[in-house]
Amino acid sequence: MYKILLIEDDTSLFQEIKERLKQWSYEVYGIHDFSQVMQGFAQVNPDLTIIDIQLPMFDGFHWCRMIRDHSNVPIVFLSSRDHPTDMVMSMNLGADDFVQKPFHLDVLVAKIQAILRRVYHYSTEESELKTWLEATVDKERNRVTNEVGAIELTKNEIIILSMLIERKNRIVTRDELINRLWDDQRFVSDNTLTVNVNRLRKKLAEIGLGGAIETKVGQGYMALEKL
The missing domain is CATH 3.40.50.2300 (Response regulator)
Structure with missing residues (x-):
């Protein structure tokens, strides 16, 4: 309940x-x-x-x-x-x-x-741990850890990161991310996704992974396999 x-x-x-x-x-x-x-x-x-x-x-x-x-x-x-x-x-x-x-x-x-x-x-369905750039991504606890430290992510941030990691070195479009994050897109401006991604980047930078997500102008975002 x-x-x-x-x-x-x-x-x-x-x-x-x-x-x-x-x-x-x-x-x-x-x-x-x-x-x-x-x-x-x-x-x-x-x-x-x-x-x-x-x-x-x-x-x-x-x-x-x-x-x-x-x-x-x-x-x-x-x-x-x-x-x-x-x-x-x-x-x-x-x-x-x-x-x-x-x-x-x-x-x-x-x-x-x-x-x-x-x-x-x-x-529940995606609760297994993932390893990415020598960091552990715990999707059940919304947490990313490596030898530098640990960061706590919001639900939206962990979903964005998980989608990008699952398709490393491939572009995930903005539309795909928005459709996954928000059921009702009438209240979602184009800037809203950008704000969420930038917030995720700032947190990743705290553990040395600030450059691990690339923006593909006019397309979407991509998680790098190597830094």
Whole structure:
């Protein structure tokens, strides 16, 4: 049974979403003190987090940043605002999807199911360790280690890296990566994938692998077999 943390200050909407998710056997938890969101997050230790952008005290973007400092848990944003920058910012902060209010609850459930299936089933099916450039890539723990050190990756980053490694020295197109990462591409700008790849590169640079992913302009990316 998956645990979902719903960070939503509209009590009627919270209860509506909670009741529908309970029908699908999800455990749903909320936040009572919006100045203590991270404490609530730590207590629940959810499998997926849903965050409204407009919240008391601090907005959802703030809490997304805080969560990303500690966890790679999938994040879905809810928002009544329809400005494209909100959608782009959500993805750039590492969110997995963006749902604009008003929405049909069945759509939200379908998105949640798709994310959980993609993130956790992918991890189960692809849990073996991989060796790449004398580094160990642990797809189950979202971790890359070598003699220099270790880095922790988000779910999106480990999926990108895994796809590239599986096809070393061959180009993986941007469309292939976007299709694998995001079910609903309406909210994915061309820059969103670039941001994810650049973030992955920065982390790889921490263990001496900063130049291990090449950009093929107008095509996609390629993981090198040798440095």
